Amino acid sequence: MKTAVITGASSGIGYATSAELIQKGYRIIGIGRDKTRCEESEHLLNALSSNAKATILQADLMQQREVERVATEISQLLEQENENKLDVLINNAGCVRSWYTTTEEGYEQQFALNHLASFLLTYRLLPQLKRAQGRVIMTGSESHKHMRMHWNDLMLTRGYNPLTAYKQSKLANILFAKGLNERYLNDGITSYVVDPGLVCTDIGCKNTGGLVDWIWKLRKKHGCQPEVPAKTYVYLCETQPAPRELYYYFCKPNRYSCQVTHENADKLFAASEKLCGIQYPARIKT
């Protein structure tokens, strides 16, 4: 049985993807933030088929000590059940904010959850991913295309704009995936980004307020159901041999920003390593 770890599996795109992968026979280890939604989604996923196996762990991935804790829990499960191998890691948990808010470490919350949590969790699960020659998939967004990284102020402390912070975190997702490919392709690990399109979920209404909440309630009505982008994750998990492009929309490669360069990926790795207190190996492929 293949195992997939999916962050943000308790609702929206992550839940729909978990449900699709369960139907394909995957064992799901999910992560969510809200305790009740974690319990409900675990129950629903396990009811999908007679041999379904889903565990949804609760953690606030914005906080690095929580990422470390849940990584240890996942490692223990993989050791007990799957010969210490991880076939797929989907870094999907994400948030939107209306104001400048920080984590325990003092990091801007969208950058902390949408990028740094993935950066740290992936690092901790690399030994298990290597053993399975696994795949790492990020949930990106088309909105990255209109963005540059603010290298001198990644937390956007000066003149904070929540939409800019969101777009920057989504550009970081692609730079991270590119950098992973350049470090681990020889280990058989491949990394991708899914652009889910506009999807009808509650992301813009969780811990937001004012304008962001109001705009999202109107905007999400035009979105597709989460089951639609879920197909692209399944495509990237299941296709043999592993697909070779970086960025996918509706199961097909798509264009991404010209900001996605080796140099910018290296810069993001260096900055994120400092912020997480870890060290990835240097890039091996150009």
Ligand SMILES: NC(=O)c1ccc[n+]([C@@H]2O[C@H](COP(=O)([O-])OP(=O)(O)OC[C@H]3O[C@@H](n4cnc5c(N)ncnc54)[C@H](OP(=O)(O)O)[C@@H]3O)[C@@H](O)[C@H]2O)c1
């Ligand atoms: N919806 C769209 O149109 C759209 C478009 C482009 C990209 N995306 C991206 O898609 C991803 C999933 O979003 P969604 O639209 O499916 O929204 P969603 O339904 O709100 O799902 C977000 C998931 O992340 C989890 N999460 C939020 N904060 C967390 C935290 N601090 N620690 C751990 N887990 C946390 C949520 O847990 P709870 O259920 O407990 O809140 C939920 O499972 C995000 O990365 C988002 O940026 C969405």
